[in-house]
Amino acid sequence: MTDPRQPPAADRLQTDRPHSARVWNYLLGGKDHYPADAAAGEMILKTFPDIAGIARDQRAFLARAVRFLTGEAGIRQFLDIGTGLPTANNTHEVAQWSAPESRVVYVDNDPLVLTHARALLTSTPEGACAYVDADVRDTGRVLDEAARTIDLTRPVGLTLLGIMGQLPDEEDPWDLVRRLLAALPSGSYLALADGTDTSETMTRAIDAYNASSVSSYHLRSPARIAEFFDGLDVVAPGVVRIGAWRPEPGRDGEHLPPGHAVSGVGRKP
Numbered sequence: 001m002t003d004p005r006q007p008p009a010a011d012r013l014q015t016d017r018p019h020s021a022r023v024w025n026y027l028l029g030g031k032d033h034y035p036a037d038a039a040a041g042e043m044i045l046k047t048f049p050d051i052a053g054i055a056r057d058q059r060a061f062l063a064r065a066v067r068f069l070t071g072e073a074g075i076r077q078f079l080d081i082g083t084g085l086p087t088a089n090n091t092h093e094v095a096q097w098s099a100p101e102s103r104v105v106y107v108d109n110d111p112l113v114l115t116h117a118r119a120l121l122t123s124t125p126e127g128a129c130a131y132v133d134a135d136v137r138d139t140g141r142v143l144d145e146a147a148r149t150i151d152l153t154r155p156v157g158l159t160l161l162g163i164m165g166q167l168p169d170e171e172d173p174w175d176l177v178r179r180l181l182a183a184l185p186s187g188s189y190l191a192l193a194d195g196t197d198t199s200e201t202m203t204r205a206i207d208a209y210n211a212s213s214v215s216s217y218h219l220r221s222p223a224r225i226a227e228f229f230d231g232l233d234v235v236a237p238g239v240v241r242i243g244a245w246r247p248e249p250g251r252d253g254e255h256l257p258p259g260h261a262v263s264g265v266g267r268k269p
Contacts, residue, residue: 022110023209040209054261057242058161058193061263063089064246065159065191068235068265070099073189075157077150081136081180082163083108091159092129100126105146107132136163137171139179155187161263164228165194165217177228186268189235192228193242193263195219202260222262232266239264 022034026041069075076099080091083106095102106129108114114133123129130149134141143152150156158180167173181190197203197219210216226239237245242261 043205043208054195054242058261058263059089060248061193061242061245062091062159062161062191063094064248065263065265066091066094066157067098068246069157069189069191070095070102073155073157073267075155075189076102077154078102078104078157078159079107079142079146079150079180080104080159081107081142082160082166083131092123092127096124096127100124103128103150105130105132105149107134107136107142107146109133109135136160137167137176139176139183143180143183152183153185155189156184157189157191158184160190160192160228162194164192164225165219166215168216168218174227174230178231181232181268184268188268189265190229190232190268191263191265192225193261194225195261196222196225198222199260225262226264229264229266231269233269235265235267 022037023041026038066078069078076095078091078095083091091106092102092104095104101124104123104127108131111133114131128149130146132142132145134145136142146152160177164173164177167176177190177192181188195202195206195217198221203219206217206219222239222241229239239262242263245263245265
């Protein structure tokens with residue numbers, strides 16, 4: 001649903017400046033980006049070549065987390081904020097593969113993301129998919145619109161992948177997550193991943209990206225990212241480097257890349 005308080009979609013595209021979702025799409029090998037996004041992606045790759053691996057690892061973590069939530073945790077409702085451009089293993093595809101009745105609400109404020117989502121992210125007949133045009137900061141609108149599709153009195157899987165890094169410390173993203181979780185009942189889960197400030201070259205690459213992008217990204221220490229899970233029962237193995245969270249068989253121990261991102265899943269008591 002379009003937010004009448006936002007500028008028209010055409011005005012928000014800003015194809016002459018890189019947008020995070022489109023740059024991420026470029027790093028994942030997608031086709032849904034503009035020259036400015038490709039240029040920003042190439043600049044980051046030259047400075048920090050491992051960034052493409054982080055992009056792939058984040059998508060792989062999403063699939064593993066959603067499989068855990070539908071399988072072991074029994075979650076059938078998902079609120080995916082900061083959707084990004086559709087690619088393989090989108091939230092509803094993973095959830096509905098094992099639980100066709102799953103209901104998913106995607107939230108993003110990039111008009112290109114929403115256009116593609118509406119065209120490509122189609123639900124099973126038993127479940128549902130909805131798409132909300134809103135900024136994550138507008139938690140009231142996000143929750144009000146989500147409630148049209150999912151029942152906020154029943155447990156929800158909240159996914160925030162790479163989105164909290166787009167908010168600076170002074171906007172207190174930790175409080176934003178607390179507000180979102182406060183609206184969800186006991187038994188809900190948070191799945192979150194973000195980049196860390198553990199690499200000097202990655203920090204330089206992100207600084208250069210921030211200088212020209214519409215939005216900015218803020219790397220944080222693993223300890224600060226772990227604070228998003230305060231008050232939750234963190235699922236084993238905890239808040240760990242992204243490839244180490246319940247890796248697929250053959251992807252454990254020495255086979256894991258070093259990575260400069262962490263992820264975790266926590267349950268609301």
